[in-house]
Amino acid sequence: MKRRLQLFLPLAIFLGLCLMFYVALFRDNPGELPSALLDQPLPTFELATVKNPDRTVTRESLLGEVALINVWATWCPACRVEHPYLVDLANKGIPIYGVNYKDDQPEARKWLKTLHDPYRFSINDKSGSLGIDLGVYGAPETYLIDHQGVIRYKHVGIVDANVWKNDLEPRFRHLKEKALKATANNHEEEAI
Amino acid sequence: MMKRITSRLIIVLSAILFMGTAYGVIDSYEFSTPEQEQRFFELTNELRCPKCQNQSIADSNAPIAQDLRREVRRLLNEGADNQTVVDFMLARYGDFVLYKPRLSGVNLVLWLGPLLLLLAGLTVLVVVVRRHKAVVAESTQAVPEGQSVEEEALLDQKLNRFLADSLSERSSEDKETDGKE
Numbered sequence A: 001m002k003r004r005l006q007l008f009l010p011l012a013i014f015l016g017l018c019l020m021f022y023v024a025l026f027r028d029n030p031g032e033l034p035s036a037l038l039d040q041p042l043p044t045f046e047l048a049t050v051k052n053p054d055r056t057v058t059r060e061s062l063l064g065e066v067a068l069i070n071v072w073a074t075w076c077p078a079c080r081v082e083h084p085y086l087v088d089l090a091n092k093g094i095p096i097y098g099v100n101y102k103d104d105q106p107e108a109r110k111w112l113k114t115l116h117d118p119y120r121f122s123i124n125d126k127s128g129s130l131g132i133d134l135g136v137y138g139a140p141e142t143y144l145i146d147h148q149g150v151i152r153y154k155h156v157g158i159v160d161a162n163v164w165k166n167d168l169e170p171r172f173r174h175l176k177e178k179a180l181k182a183t184a185n186n187h188e189e190e191a192i
Numbered sequence B: 001m002m003k004r005i006t007s008r009l010i011i012v013l014s015a016i017l018f019m020g021t022a023y024g025v026i027d028s029y030e031f032s033t034p035e036q037e038q039r040f041f042e043l044t045n046e047l048r049c050p051k052c053q054n055q056s057i058a059d060s061n062a063p064i065a066q067d068l069r070r071e072v073r074r075l076l077n078e079g080a081d082n083q084t085v086v087d088f089m090l091a092r093y094g095d096f097v098l099y100k101p102r103l104s105g106v107n108l109v110l111w112l113g114p115l116l117l118l119l120a121g122l123t124v125l126v127v128v129v130r131r132h133k134a135v136v137a138e139s140t141q142a143v144p145e146g147q148s149v150e151e152e153a154l155l156d157q158k159l160n161r162f163l164a165d166s167l168s169e170r171s172s173e174d175k176e177t178d179g180k181e
Helices: A002-007 A009-025 A077-091 A105-114 A129-134 A161-191 B002-019 B034-046 B063-077 B082-093 B107-142 B148-177
Strands: A046-048 A056-058 A067-072 A096-101 A122-125 A141-145 A151-156
Touching (some): A002 A009, A046 A122, A067 A077, A067 A129, A077 A161, A096 A129, A105 A122, A122 A129, A129 B063, A129 B082, A141 A161, A151 A161, B034 B063, B034 B082
Parallel strands (some): A067 A096
Antiparallel strands (some): A046 A056, A141 A151
16 A cells, blocks of 8 residues: 555655646746845935925935835836826825936926826935835835834835735734834833 | 868857857946956856846846946945945845855755755665665575576476376275266
């Protein structure tokens, strides 16, 4: 009996390999890399905004709230696809900051004017250096940061209702609760 | 005819030989020393482009690869050693950017996996060969080679004698009991 079972061993190994290849072949997003920056603080930077080139923003400008950072550009068709949904999210009160990645500035301003501006402000990353520090390798990419500016999640590709509901919103809510608790504790300490 | 083929072969072979130096880099960077330039080429050929996943950043013309080449050059000009450049890339893009994975963590599976598979294969091979040997040894012991013909003849003789004996015995018995055979 044991011998007979042994004969099935190659078949079992073969089927195991089939399963492995099948899973790898139909992964959601085969090109997606795990972010090396998860649970790392945001990189420092000092850059102008798209709408107001005289205004300089830094890492500190993004702190204080759980927020999304969306990397976008006018040359990126997928960014245009996700744009209306970002506007929806912004209207719901979700704080979103933009990183305008290696883009033409007049074009970018026109885009924000005609398609509505969901961003609190968009950082003009003309050279792509902030992009490199963030580990961006394409647009669109969306980062979720907590109130202390620590990167907690990264989504590569279009943000739509599905992605928001399944991936981003649960994490967003969780971080928000944590932030609330932290501030409550701080207040208590101050009161004592 | 032969000459033509040989000369063609030489051309193709030399093309293959010099292929490695035909980098895809088209930026005109200037370096303070040739040694630095050499390191730039080495590094950009070892680092993988995060966007175009089957090319090094030297090989790729994607905007992100151009930016990364610029960063590598900047770091080298600032006097960084190779490890600093690699760490810079690792901090931003993770293990993925290395064409030669580090010998740590999950990567150990990559490094040791083939070795383990080889060992498993060898073990199976040894076991199978040993078993086969054991089976062959048993069968040769039962009928030693070279004697089988004589032995067979001897056995036949014995068998025939036995059969003849038992038959004659039986027939005499039969006659005694009912005489019908």
